[in-house]
Amino acid sequence: MFVHIGGEMSLPERSIISVINLESVHPSQRTVSDFIKSEDERGRLQYVTDDIPKTIIVTDSKTYVCSLSSQVLLSRL
Numbered sequence: 001m002f003v004h005i006g007g008e009m010s011l012p013e014r015s016i017i018s019v020i021n022l023e024s025v026h027p028s029q030r031t032v033s034d035f036i037k038s039e040d041e042r043g044r045l046q047y048v049t050d051d052i053p054k055t056i057i058v059t060d061s062k063t064y065v066c067s068l069s070s071q072v073l074l075s076r077l
Contacts, residue, residue, distance in 0.1 A: 003076045005057055006048045006066040013077060018058040021070035032056075039063040 002010040025032045039045040051067035
């Protein structure tokens, strides 16, 4: 089954490792910001839309930043 994550992007459900709610991450939580920076440096970070990011979706091959809430995404899984 595929999960629509916004824009024209859908991912295989089995490839999703984690869904991170950016609205609950504080700037002082360096582990998340360090992870995002690391994924970007490795060329694995992809923005799904230009809207305000709300969620990070970690898959086995890439990390996606999307504007859908984590609640919406989790309801699609």
